[in-house]
Amino acid sequence: xxxxxxxxxxxxxxxxxxxxxxxxxxxxxxxxxxxxxxxxxxxxxxxxxxxxxxxxxxxxxxxxxxxxxxxxxxxxxxxxxxxxxxxxxxxxxxxxxxxxxxxxxxxxxxxxxxxxxxxxxxxxxxxxxxxxxxxxxxxxxxxxxxxxxxxxxxxxxxxxxxxxxxxxxxxxxxxxxxxxxxxxxxxxxxxxxxxxxxxxxxxxxxxxxxx
Ligand code: ATP
Ligand code: MG
Numbered sequence: 001x002x003x004x005x006x007x008x009x010x011x012x013x014x015x016x017x018x019x020x021x022x023x024x025x026x027x028x029x030x031x032x033x034x035x036x037x038x039x040x041x042x043x044x045x046x047x048x049x050x051x052x053x054x055x056x057x058x059x060x061x062x063x064x065x066x067x068x069x070x071x072x073x074x075x076x077x078x079x080x081x082x083x084x085x086x087x088x089x090x091x092x093x094x095x096x097x098x099x100x101x102x103x104x105x106x107x108x109x110x111x112x113x114x115x116x117x118x119x120x121x122x123x124x125x126x127x128x129x130x131x132x133x134x135x136x137x138x139x140x141x142x143x144x145x146x147x148x149x150x151x152x153x154x155x156x157x158x159x160x161x162x163x164x165x166x167x168x169x170x171x172x173x174x175x176x177x178x179x180x181x182x183x184x185x186x187x188x189x190x191x192x193x194x195x196x197x198x199x200x201x202x203x204x205x206x207x208x209x210x211x
Pocket of ligand 1: 009014015019103106129131174180
């Protein structure tokens with residue numbers, strides 16, 4: 001079973017790493033692939049290039065053997081649609097392997113804005129983690145209905161089926177966001193416990209985020 005952790009990672013932070021570490025332990029993934037988005041369809045274009053964001057990811061995950069960097073979205077042009085990423089992963093990995101898209105509830109709540117979103121469930125499961133945020137976006141009635149049809153409380157379902165389920169897990173998520181990290185860096189505020197020291201070093205060397 002493979003975990004797929006997509007995001008802008010602008011930059012990767014300890015909140016992301018806590019998601020991956022908690023889910024690796026709870027769900028026993030064979031591997032977790034970090035998949036940086038080159039051109040996020042629903043966000044403004046990040047000022048830091050996709051290559052630099054991927055490089056920070058590589059630095060952050062290099063000591064965990066189960067973690068991999070998957071840069072396929074950097075090799076495509078146009079918007080980075082998850083449906084295209086999952087289609088390409090399926091073609092490569094076969095029909096039978098279980099694929100789990102790891103996602104925070106804030107992002108999952110907006111899933112019905114994703115390109116061809118109903119088809120995503122034919123390609124992967126969703127493992128959803130709560131996220132401590134001041135404002136939790138609400139799901140549309142349509143998405144809520146699909147979610148409640150697909151939800152399971154049994155992690156075994158993810159192992160025994162290749163796709164189609166939603167599993168929601170409580171992981172004591174950290175209250176860190178890339179937005180906060182970017183703002184603090186731009187204001188010369190410390191970010192010490194928010195992301196790995198090796199990533200902070202890279203940001204300083206490359207003068208990213210106004211540092
Ligand atoms: P930004 O503030 O720029 O949106 P972010 O911190 O939300 O950045 P993303 O790259 O947008 O990070 O998020 C990638 C994925 O990681 C999303 O599914 C998001 O919900 C999840 N995620 C990000 N931070 C956390 C966190 N602290 N706890 C749990 N999930 C998180
Ligand atoms: Mg975000």
